[in-house]
Amino acid sequence: MTKPAISYDDILDAARQIKGVAVRTPLYESPAFNERVGGRVFIKLENMQRTGSFKFRGAYNRLSRLTDTEKAAGVVAFSSGNHAQGVACAATMLGIKATIVMPHDAPALKVARTKGYGANVVIYDRYKEDREAVARSVAGDSGAVVVPPFNNEYVMAGQGTAGLEIAEDLQALGVTPDQVLVNCGGGGLASGLFTALYHHFPGISGYAVEPDTMDDVKRSLETGTRQSIDPDARSVCDALLTQSPGDLTFGVLQHLGVTGVTVSDAEALATVGFIARELKIVGEPGGVVSPAALLHGKVDGRDKVSVCIVSGGNIDPALLKDCLDL
Amino acid sequence: MTKPAISYDDILDAARQIKGVAVRTPLYESPAFNERVGGRVFIKLENMQRTGSFKFRGAYNRLSRLTDTEKAAGVVAFSSGNHAQGVACAATMLGIKATIVMPHDAPALKVARTKGYGANVVIYDRYKEDREAVARSVAGDSGAVVVPPFNNEYVMAGQGTAGLEIAEDLQALGVTPDQVLVNCGGGGLASGLFTALYHHFPGISGYAVEPDTMDDVKRSLETGTRQSIDPDARSVCDALLTQSPGDLTFGVLQHLGVTGVTVSDAEALATVGFIARELKIVGEPGGVVSPAALLHGKVDGRDKVSVCIVSGGNIDPALLKDCLDL
16 A cells, blocks of 8 residues: 555644634534433534635645745636635635636535635536536636645645644543544545544544445445446535545545445434534534434444534525524 | 622632533634624634533532532522523532423523423513512422522622633633623623633723613613613513623622623624624524624724623524524
């Protein structure tokens, strides 16, 4: 097996880079959640991160490393919404021009927010066009740098800083986790966060959690080679609609021995409602699949210490209203 | 002026009493909120406290001090909902029988949750009956101890532990606040929290924030004597519907030199929507009046370091849905 794309030191380096710029988000132990799961659960609240999701961490770590020439040429990113906002916000803070390629079915709120952070938005058809080709064509001869949403060392290490903060907070409490569950699309967050947490707590079990219609990472881990999802597959978890893991992210997850698990869309939506009513926090469907896996017994949390994450809270108000009744 | 009812040492004592039982809630600095206010704002998230509001702190501090004889006789409390839940939950944890007297118009959710924590609930008419008389009649000859919602030294000191945590977190960040805004009903939270924060930061300006139809504390502070609200006054902030401050709470607020300010119901409701959409947290109307005062310029936060609090998140889902559109 080849050497993993990122190391613990890369995450320490990313943490120095984003210090004072990213929000150091809370690690929340909720009595109501503990009671439902039957064990102790610590929830990292990345919905409270700048731009409403963890994506700002990786975007800022990547963009702040560009050379002056690259910064002058601008950046291009392709994203259903959270990476878009992270790149747009980081670019504005760093004085870089950003163009974001977004799918036609991205939540209206995410498109509006991405524009609000100052980016130029280009829309493409998720099911008919290849977004990377569109992004490259937008970048064209301008010399603009394409910022991938997950399969990049700086992006992965940046997302990993969330794991570093979890480890610091748990160590301050004197708590050693038994298992860690992470929401997983392309694996940027999962690869970074697990790298940090396996370093601090070598005995943990790691679970990458996906929507059951988007189980490419689970099948990739089970078969040992990267698998893709059916192009006709759909999920309400718009933040997790990736075709397959990247070679870099998959390499890290495979190296660490992470296990894939899935939840249904109904379970994700019910979890959005549960955490709003009981935990008083707003999450989006793709942002709550790891708490959903614990709530719905996909991973047994009874009599254990678990860590999971609410990775984003950029949900359209109309959908949040529906979830409040679930 | 007489000696204040509680001291800083009482709050340290309360902190030892509730350690490991109450949630040590986050202090949240949101870039989106900072931008709207034009300064730095640190928001204490007591909506994430056990039972969904700060009230658990004071209730547990009071109930855990009862003698064995008192514990055996049980407790009675009168509350529109958050104190009810705090007392019910603390009583169950301590093995004490609790009867809660609640107004007929308390939010259905709060009544259901209070029963859910194991309390016996008695309903009375807020506008026709005197709740303290009802509570005493319920207590009757049983020897049950009435647990007041704010005008009690243990309750005030318990609520003050939220202020102690704020001071600790700000000192760890090396930040000194210019001003502190606290939601205010009867003044239990405000008196405790300000006692802790004026101790650590003697130069701060303190603001007690009320609904504008419930400005008894503001007028009391302005006139120097305790004032009452018009019995016909109404507000959507059900957590803050107190007739007048207590003698103990008012004495502390007056001693410290706190200033009263008010917000409208419309401003409170709009703030519930804003913090759900932008900060990804769920607050109830009475729980967000201090952030509302900053958002709506009732207290100028520009180029300052402000502290405020989301003191509760027990909002009926139907009302939260309405607020999401504001």
